[in-house]
Amino acid sequence: MSTAQKFSSLETETRSHxxxxxxxxxxxxxxxxxxxxxxxQNGPIRPTRINRRLAWPVAEIKRLLNGGANA
Incomplete structure (x- = not known):
């Protein structure tokens, strides 16, 4: 399985993080x-910590990819 198939597209992503x-x-x-x-704490987005793991907000990732702050 290729890496691209491992992740769903952001348009179909149903999770918030x-x-x-x-x-x-x-x-x-x-x-x-x-x-x-x-x-x-110097990146364009900040993750949430859930049980010591990082969870990145999908809405912020979409914002960056649509011309938000430079990644």
Whole structure:
């Protein structure tokens, strides 16, 4: 299975938040970049922590991809 098939498109995403791997795929960044954004609080979006795991808001990912703040 290819990486592109592993994640659903954002238009069909029903969850309000996605995990780091999914967010990184859609933002075309590495997972470590997103973890760095979270750690240093210097990225264009901020995740929510759920049971010590990062959850990235789908609405914010869509905003970035539609011309919001630079990713």
């Amino acid at each position: 996605v995990d780091t791997a999914c967010a990184a795929f859609h933002l075309t960044r590495s997972c470590q970049t997103l973890r760095s954004w979270s750690c240093f």
